[in-house]
Amino acid sequence: MLRIKGGKVYDPANGVNGVAKDVCVGDGKIVAEVEGGRTIDATGMVVFPGGVDVHTHVAGAALNFARAMIPEDHRRHKHFVRTLTTRGGIGGSTPTTFITGYLYAGLGYTTVNEAAMPILSARHTHEELRDTPIVDKSCLVLMANNEMLLDQIEAGELERARHIVAWNIWAAKAYGVKAVNPGGVTAWKWGKDAKSLNEPIAGFSKATPGKIISALANIVDDLGLPHPLHLHCNNLGAPGNYVTTLETMKLLDGNRAHMAHLQYHAYGGDDWSTMRSESVLIAEYFNAHPNLTTDAGAVLFGDTVTITADGPWQHILYKLTGRKWGNIDVENETGCGVVPYVYKEKNLVNAVQWAVGLELLLLIDDPWRVYLTTDHPNGAAFWRYPEIIRLLMDAQFRREQLKKLPPKALKRIFLAELNREYTLYEIAIITSAGPARALGLPQKGNLGIGADADVAIYNDSKDVFQMFSYPRYVIKGGEVVIEEGEIRKTVEGKGLLVRPTFDNKISDFIRPLFQQYYTMAFDNYPVEIERIEHPEFRPCKQSSR
Amino acid sequence: MTCTLGEVKNRADLIVYWGGNPAECHPRHFTKYALMPKGRFVPNGRKDRTMVLVDIRETPSVKAADIFLQVRPAKDFEMITVLRALVKGQPVDPQLVADTGLTVEQLQEFVDLMKKARFGVFFFGMGLSMTRGKHMNSAALLTLAAELNAFTKFVAMPMRGHGNVTGGDVIMRWTTGYPFGVNLARGYPRFNPGEYSTIDLLIRGDADAALILGADPGATMPQPCIDHLARIPTIVLDPKVTHTSRLARVHITTAVTGISAPGTAYRMDEIPLPLRPVLKSPYPTDEEVLRRIYKAVAAKPPLAVPVMPELAAV
Numbered sequence: 001m002l003r004i005k006g007g008k009v010y011d012p013a014n015g016v017n018g019v020a021k022d023v024c025v026g027d028g029k030i031v032a033e034v035e036g037g038r039t040i041d042a043t044g045m046v047v048f049p050g051g052v053d054v055h056t057h058v059a060g061a062a063l064n065f066a067r068a069m070i071p072e073d074h075r076r077h078k079h080f081v082r083t084l085t086t087r088g089g090i091g092g093s094t095p096t097t098f099i100t101g102y103l104y105a106g107l108g109y110t111t112v113n114e115a116a117m118p119i120l121s122a123r124h125t126h127e128e129l130r131d132t133p134i135v136d137k138s139c140l141v142l143m144a145n146n147e148m149l150l151d152q153i154e155a156g157e158l159e160r161a162r163h164i165v166a167w168n169i170w171a172a173k174a175y176g177v178k179a180v181n182p183g184g185v186t187a188w189k190w191g192k193d194a195k196s197l198n199e200p201i202a203g204f205s206k207a208t209p210g211k212i213i214s215a216l217a218n219i220v221d222d223l224g225l226p227h228p229l230h231l232h233c234n235n236l237g238a239p240g241n242y243v244t245t246l247e248t249m250k251l252l253d254g255n256r257a258h259m260a261h262l263q264y265h266a267y268g269g270d271d272w273s274t275m276r277s278e279s280v281l282i283a284e285y286f287n288a289h290p291n292l293t294t295d296a297g298a299v300l301f302g303d304t305v306t307i308t309a310d311g312p313w314q315h316i317l318y319k320l321t322g323r324k325w326g327n328i329d330v331e332n333e334t335g336c337g338v339v340p341y342v343y344k345e346k347n348l349v350n351a352v353q354w355a356v357g358l359e360l361l362l363l364i365d366d367p368w369r370v371y372l373t374t375d376h377p378n379g380a381a382f383w384r385y386p387e388i389i390r391l392l393m394d395a396q397f398r399r400e401q402l403k404k405l406p407p408k409a410l411k412r413i414f415l416a417e418l419n420r421e422y423t424l425y426e427i428a429i430i431t432s433a434g435p436a437r438a439l440g441l442p443q444k445g446n447l448g449i450g451a452d453a454d455v456a457i458y459n460d461s462k463d464v465f466q467m468f469s470y471p472r473y474v475i476k477g478g479e480v481v482i483e484e485g486e487i488r489k490t491v492e493g494k495g496l497l498v499r500p501t502f503d504n505k506i507s508d509f510i511r512p513l514f515q516q517y518y519t520m521a522f523d524n525y526p527v528e529i530e531r532i533e534h535p536e537f538r539p540c541k542q543s544s545r
Numbered sequence: 546m547t548c549t550l551g552e553v554k555n556r557a558d559l560i561v562y563w564g565g566n567p568a569e570c571h572p573r574h575f576t577k578y579a580l581m582p583k584g585r586f587v588p589n590g591r592k593d594r595t596m597v598l599v600d601i602r603e604t605p606s607v608k609a610a611d612i613f614l615q616v617r618p619a620k621d622f623e624m625i626t627v628l629r630a631l632v633k634g635q636p637v638d639p640q641l642v643a644d645t646g647l648t649v650e651q652l653q654e655f656v657d658l659m660k661k662a663r664f665g666v667f668f669f670g671m672g673l674s675m676t677r678g679k680h681m682n683s684a685a686l687l688t689l690a691a692e693l694n695a696f697t698k699f700v701a702m703p704m705r706g707h708g709n710v711t712g713g714d715v716i717m718r719w720t721t722g723y724p725f726g727v728n729l730a731r732g733y734p735r736f737n738p739g740e741y742s743t744i745d746l747l748i749r750g751d752a753d754a755a756l757i758l759g760a761d762p763g764a765t766m767p768q769p770c771i772d773h774l775a776r777i778p779t780i781v782l783d784p785k786v787t788h789t790s791r792l793a794r795v796h797i798t799t800a801v802t803g804i805s806a807p808g809t810a811y812r813m814d815e816i817p818l819p820l821r822p823v824l825k826s827p828y829p830t831d832e833e834v835l836r837r838i839y840k841a842v843a844a845k846p847p848l849a850v851p852v853m854p855e856l857a858a859v
Contacts, residue, residue: 059719061815067718071736074722081732088733090722096734097719120549123809123817128719147585189556190663191698203586315694325691328815329700331551332585517585519551519578524819 001026001037002478007047007457010428013437013446017425023047025453028478032449040480042457045472048428049445050110050454054435055230055260055295056376057307058100059114059128061121062328062336066305067094069326070340073303086487093305093377101133101493103383105481108456108471111436111444114139115178115230115260116309118330120520122172123527129495130533134476138439138496140230141172142309142334144179144212145186148513153215154207160509162219166502167510169225171526173497175538176227177220178260180309181234182212185335193312194234197247209234210251217255223500224541226440228256228293236313239269242278249285249292258438259286261297261375263357275349276412277356283363293438294364295373298357298388300380301343301350307377311335332517343380351409358391358398362418367429368437385431386468392422393464440538441496453478495532500540546690548700549814555584556698559662563599563686564621565670565704568606574704575609579668586663595658599624600672614655617646619677624652625685631656632692660696667701674703705813708759712811747773755779758831759802763789782831797834800826
């Protein structure tokens with residue numbers, strides 16, 4: 001039992017905008033009133049619902065491959081010495097699992113969505129998430145290059161495709177569906193890519209990226225998954241790709257969809273030397289289409305490592321950087337590429353990327369539909385979120401930063417013309433209330449009665465970077481985990497998952513194909529539910545369509 | 546650039562084994578993954594694939610190969626360097642080629658084969674990674690594979706062995722950030738192969754106790770390591786009595802993982818497989834023993850290093 005007294009409460013889901021009031025916690029939930037128990041005096045502080053990260057890469061085979069590739073990054077960054085309550089580990093671009101939990105909690109974040117999990121190594125992803133403390137976790141399963149599914153789309157068997165998707169979600173113990181460069185990753189297995197939405201992909205005669213996107217968006221809506229199709233568009237990172245992004249968004253009319261890391265998909269120009277921002281066109285279309293949500297995938301200058309299932313893009317990046325390149329193709333399902341990268345202020349392309357992320361956050365009117373992310377670790381590590389919050393809340397500071405860019409870059413971006421400044425209320429939306437709603441988690445991202453007692457308490461300060469970097473208190477599931485900048489208690493998080501309905505006979509269809517094309521026994525493929533720590537099932541709404 | 550074994554099964558039409566003897570060391574590799582299976586895009590199995598073997602001597606694996614390239618011992622790095630030059634169409638020094646024991650024609654033919662392949666794969670063994678040049682050899686081969694991707698699809702994968710060594714490697718990475726050679730003495734992970742790797746620690750005599758799990762260093766490590774293990778308190782957890790058990794102070798017999806204890810094993814391509822016990826064992830599992838040791842250690846005040854109370858409580 002706990003009472004948070006006298007803080008200014010920001011609870012956008014319930015329309016509470018900086019009102020001084022008490023928040024009471026009992027039995028892990030927000031309650032109307034408590035008798036006795038501890039009181040936290042939050043006078044002079046602000047009270048937020050715990051942060052929710054809608055798109056991040058914190059666990060799994062690809063990230064763990066990246067860890068092995070960058071020992072120099074581990075050595076350069078902060079290390080964490082074990083204490084009575086925490087384990088030792090490494091920070092940096094790819095923090096070790098325990099440190100990931102501590103660092104997220106250390107920002108006031110209490111829920112994270114791992115955005116890319118192959119089914120074949122889902123067991124690995126879940127093992128890592130088990131070792132990621134404090135935060136609640138969900139993961140999205142990669143489907144847009146699953147050849148068994150593509151075969152159904154090729155044959156026009158969309159009903160069967162739906163059962164296969166549902167079966168795979170349950171097999172992977174996932175929460176939703178991710179599509180990465182639909183068709184392009186499969187084509188990459190022959191060293192090719194899928195650049196046009198309407199051309200058949202390599203190895204198929206009818207299946208096109210456009211058909212895959214429409215089919216998956218329909219399937220996800222039909223299954224009534226709490227989170228819409230989570231879509232990483234084709235042509236990520238390529239100059240001129242805004243055309244593909246607009247076409248993709250048009251395809252999605254009538255469906256829900258979450259456009260992942262939109263920053264990487266909003267470029268104009270013909271090549272690297274003419275690349276420019278097209279955030280205005282993208283934001284304009286996006287603003288007019290309420291079926292869509294997005295996250296920024298913002299870039300910050302500095303070292304990081306890029307990790308994506310988008311194999312062909314990573315090969316381009318390797319050829320550009322000439323640095324290390326890792327690539328893992330996962331049989332019949334997906335692939336992934338890893339390239340360490342430095343975003344440089346003085347580099348024209350990087351300067352445009354930096355601006356586009358901020359522009360999208362400022363140009364999209366409805367904060368309920370655009371969320372703060374860096375596509376960790378691709379744009380920057382998640383623990384740098386407070387730097388972005390500062391840029392969003394302070395137009396003067398933004399203008400000063402613009403002076404550091406190459407003068408040529410200023411002609412290619414719109415940032416200098418944008419005067420919008422985020423309020424604390426809007427920050428609470430893009431870091432917590434909004435992503436919780438997009439993930440279909442009514443118990444998260446709000447401080448209403450009955451919500452999970454995940455609360456972040458910050459100093460009310462003019463220095464927002466300092467304020468959001470060091471919460472005074474963080475409460476997870478009613479337990480005070482951070483107090484005065486120290487982790488006092490490390491609770492275990494929940495595993496959020498869904499069980500969509502499917503015809504049980506579908507496994508009879510999958511089994512022989514599986515035995516033919518895979519190298520694992522069919523019975524070993526689905527992840528056992530016992531491997532999920534503290535599982536919590538979220539309901540699917542059966543669609544009326 | 547690597548892939549899971551199913552990609553090889555379904556796509557690879559050029560299989561190159563380098564510095565290894567899979568016929569004897571990985572006897573199921575040919576039949577389950579690399580050579581024989583009929584795959585999605587190689588429907589005729591073995592007939593659709595070409596196999597090249599690069600090694601310093603004729604082993605039983607040669608029989609399975611279409612082409613055998615016998616490289617002179619310790620000349621792998623030179624051979625790979627020549628191949629990298631030929632891939633890019635650069636001139637090569639005939640003397641350097643002659644040193645490898647192969648001819649320019651042979652190597653050019655090999656390069657043409659690699660460029661012509663739809664999907665090529667290098668499987669490299671300890672004959673490459675543990676001979677003169679060591680990690681430099683592996684790095685050179687990985688670079689060759691990366692560079693071949695400018696022409697076709699090419700991947701490379703180490704032929705790992707020794708039970709679940711990949712699993713140990715994978716878990717070390719997510720808990721410490723590094724695959725091996727990690728020192729936790731300062732309360733956080735530090736990585737320095739050659740300084741903190743087991744053999745180096747033992748030879749220098751830096752370790753003052755050893756806990757050996759699922760390995761038999763007493764049979765495989767250099768003599769100075771074995772001598773040091775015999776000097777210090779060494780504890781062995783193993784289902785069987787091993788060479789190491791004989792020089793250890795304590796041997797604890799444990800259940801065999803995968804037969805009488807559940808768990809997870811990682812395949813050489815880092816795909817985790819569940820292990821389901823089929824028999825009951827009178828012995829405790831490794832995990833049970835470790836937890837009991839940890840609990841007993843945690844209960845012993847005073848300690849120089851902090852112990853997490855909730856871990857000890859499990």
